[in-house]
Structures are given as C-alpha cells and as structure tokens.
Amino acid sequence: MKTNPLRPIRATADGVGISVEYINEVINRIEDLVETAQRQKPIAGNNIEVNFTGDGAVINVTT
Amino acid sequence: MITPKIPLLKDGQILSVDVVNSIIKRTEYAGDLLKQYKLIAGNEMYVEPHYDGTRVSYLQPVGGGGTPKPVTPSFRIVGTYGIPGDFRSFVYNGSTFTDIIVPGSSQTVAFGIDGLNIVGYYIPTGSSLRRGFLYNGSTFTDIVVPGASQTLALGIEGLNIVGNCTLGGFLYDGSTFTTFSVPIATTTDAYGISGSNIVGSAQRTGNPDFPKGFLYDGSTFTDIVVPGASQTFAFAIDGLNIVGQYRSGLLNTGFLYNGSTFTDIVYPGSTGTNARGIKGLNIVGNSSFGGFLYNGSTFTDIIVPGSTSTQAYGIG
Numbered sequence: 001m002k003t004n005p006l007r008p009i010r011a012t013a014d015g016v017g018i019s020v021e022y023i024n025e026v027i028n029r030i031e032d033l034v035e036t037a038q039r040q041k042p043i044a045g046n047n048i049e050v051n052f053t054g055d056g057a058v059i060n061v062t063t
Numbered sequence: 064m065i066t067p068k069i070p071l072l073k074d075g076q077i078l079s080v081d082v083v084n085s086i087i088k089r090t091e092y093a094g095d096l097l098k099q100y101k102l103i104a105g106n107e108m109y110v111e112p113h114y115d116g117t118r119v120s121y122l123q124p125v126g127g128g129g130t131p132k133p134v135t136p137s138f139r140i141v142g143t144y145g146i147p148g149d150f151r152s153f154v155y156n157g158s159t160f161t162d163i164i165v166p167g168s169s170q171t172v173a174f175g176i177d178g179l180n181i182v183g184y185y186i187p188t189g190s191s192l193r194r195g196f197l198y199n200g201s202t203f204t205d206i207v208v209p210g211a212s213q214t215l216a217l218g219i220e221g222l223n224i225v226g227n228c229t230l231g232g233f234l235y236d237g238s239t240f241t242t243f244s245v246p247i248a249t250t251t252d253a254y255g256i257s258g259s260n261i262v263g264s265a266q267r268t269g270n271p272d273f274p275k276g277f278l279y280d281g282s283t284f285t286d287i288v289v290p291g292a293s294q295t296f297a298f299a300i301d302g303l304n305i306v307g308q309y310r311s312g313l314l315n316t317g318f319l320y321n322g323s324t325f326t327d328i329v330y331p332g333s334t335g336t337n338a339r340g341i342k343g344l345n346i347v348g349n350s351s352f353g354g355f356l357y358n359g360s361t362f363t364d365i366i367v368p369g370s371t372s373t374q375a376y377g378i379g
Contacts, residue, residue: 031068033090041100046359047343047344
C-alpha cells in the first residue's frame with residue numbers, strides 16, 4: 001500500500017468540516033486498495049488452473 | 064461491476080452527491096475484487112489463511128501457523144550419480160534423494176519410473192553380466208529375458224516394461240516376454256513405452272554411425288529422425304510426445320517431438336543436452352552441468368548433494 005491509514009474525522013461545535021485535501025486522501029486510499037486487490041489476482045502457474053466464480057477463485061491441479 | 068477511477072477533487076469543488084456515490088461505488092468495486100480473488104480449494108488442494116498470507120498446498124493440509132511442509136510433486140525422478148570411488152542410483156521426490164541399490168550388486172542403474180515402480184539393471188557382485196530389475200518400493204524382482212545372457216530394463220508404464228537384451232528389444236507385460244528388432248538393424252534398444260507405443264533407437268547395418276530413433280506400435284516401425292541429424296535417439300514417450308537426443312556435427316541436442324514438429328531442448332550454457340524422460344509437461348535430461356527438470360519454460364537442476372556428477376534418466 002502506498003497510502004497511510006485514514007484519520008478519523010471529529011465533530012466540532014460547528015458540525016463536521018471535511019476539506020478537499022481529506023476527501024482526496026480518501027480517494028487515494030480507495031485507489032490504493034483497488035490496485036492492491038488487482039495485484040493479488042491469482043494467476044495459474046505450472047500444472048495449476050484457476051477458475052473465477054462469484055464466490056472466489058477455485059484452484060485445481062491439472063496433472 | 065467495474066467502476067472508473069475516481070478523479071481527485073479540485074480546490075473549491077463542491078462535494079456533490081455524484082462525487083460521494085462515485086467514492087461508494089469504487090469502494091464496493093474493491094470489495095468485489097477481494098471477494099472474486101478469494102482462493103477456494105479445488106480437488107486435492109488446500110487453502111489456509113496464514114499470518115503472512117494465504118498458504119496453498121497440494122494433497123495435504125499443512126496446518127496454520129507451523130512450518131510449511133514441502134509440496135509433494137506428482138512425479139519422482141530416477142537417475143545415477145557419482146561420488147569418489149563409487150557410482151550409485153537415486154530416486155528423487157522433490158525434496159529427498161534416496162539410494163536405489165539392488166542387494167548383492169556391484170552396480171545398480173535406475174533408468175525408468177512409473178508411480179511406485181522403478182526399473183533398471185544391475186551387475187551382480189562377481190559377475191560382468193547385467194540383469195534387469197523391477198523395484199516396487201520394497202522388493203526387487205529380476206527382469207531377465209529367457210535365453211538372453213544380458214537384460215536391461217529401461218522403461219516402464221503400468222505393468223509394461225521395455226528394454227533391450229542380447230536378443231534385441233523386448234516388451235514384458237508382467238507375464239510374457241516379447242522380443243523384437245527393427246528391420247535391418249544390428250541392435251535395437253527400446254527405451255520408453257506409453258500405451259501400445261514403444262520408442263527407442265536402432266543401429267543400422269552398413270551405417271554404424273547413424274543410429275535412428277524409432278516408434279513401434281506393436282506392428283509397424285516408424286523412423287524418428289531429426290532433420291539433418293547424424294544420429295537420433297528416442298528415449299521416452301508420453302502420449303503423443305517423444306523426447307530424445309540428436310547429434311549434428313559435434314553437438315548433442317535434446318528434442319521434443321509432438322508427432323509433427325521437433326523442438327530443441329537446450330540447457331543454457333551447456334556444451335550438450337539430452338532429454339531422457341517425459342511426463343506431461345515435465346521433461347528430465349542432462350546437460351554438461353548435470354541432471355535437470357524442464358517444465359517447458361524453466362530448467363531446474365537435479366544434482367545429488369556432494370556428488371561429482373548426476374544424470375537424470377526417468378520421470379514418472
């Protein structure tokens with residue numbers, strides 16, 4: 001992950017103020033999460049097959 | 064559902080419902096990816112969450128938190144190795160080399176393997192005549208062609224064993240020996256069998272420097288000759304695929320033949336390569352550096368620790 005954990009927001013007497021910078025931190029954090037998930041896509045190596053289903057990636061030996 | 068990457072906000076931009084919804088959708092997309100890429104064990108596979116990742120193993124669960132056990136490969140490799148003053152045979156299971164020694168022999172050579180069964184030949188102590196053997200993991204059984212003074216068992220599949228003897232090539236089906244010879248050949252060596260097909264090489268009458276490979280289906284012999292080669296040896300067969308070695312000039316090169324195309328197998332940097340055994344996509348052979356396992360893209364050295372040389376002959 002290239003980004004750091006998000007800071008929790010706090011309420012003040014005037015309510016909740018969220019800056020553009022903070023929203024961009026949230027966006028960067030989500031994009032980092034998407035990129036990490038994409039990198040962890042299982043890829044079949046030798047003698048292994050991967051079939052993607054709605055519940056996950058089923059791995060089997062082919063020989 | 065695939066969602067587009069979220070553009071960063073600019074100074075003064077309003078945090079609209081659309082922006083918030085795009086953030087929510089992109090977050091859900093990341094969640095979908097993680098769900099889709101969750102590993103699920105198929106047949107004989109095991110998937111276990113571990114503190115440092117997801118552990119995948121084959122055939123046996125290894126239990127979370129412990130030291131991972133080596134994955135047992137679906138094949139073993141046999142061959143020979145040299146140590147100072149001695150020469151031995153081995154079977155390798157992917158992690159351990161185990162000696163194969165026929166009791167009462169001065170030399171044992173393991174050539175072929177299929178499952179638990181290993182074939183080869185040995186020289187009884189005090190003799191100079193070679194005898195074939197079958198080893199099932201606990202018992203050695205002689206494989207000797209009746210009437211032949213010497214027998215070498217070189218290949219095995221199921222109950223069928225092939226090799227050569229002083230009478231020519233032979234097939235042993237567990238009860239009957241059948242000998243055969245390539246027409247006009249002076250010698251016939253059967254090295255491998257798959258189904259009803261036998262491969263080997265034969266030295267030709269009148270052309271002693273030109274051994275050719277052959278494929279024998281029980282009735283017809285078909286030449287296996289690499290185009291332009293001065294020598295071709297067909298050492299093993301698995302299904303339609305045949306592996307062996309050919310000589311061109313002074314160079315020995317391994318080959319894979321799929322019934323229509325010859326593909327060179329060359330260990331990088333070696334002064335010569337042969338391919339001796341095949342099972343599925345995996346090929347074993349030898350280079351000037353020692354034995355190797357080749358999976359179609361990567362060479363893995365098969366070297367008995369402490370040996371002066373290692374030769375890999377069979378995989379099964």
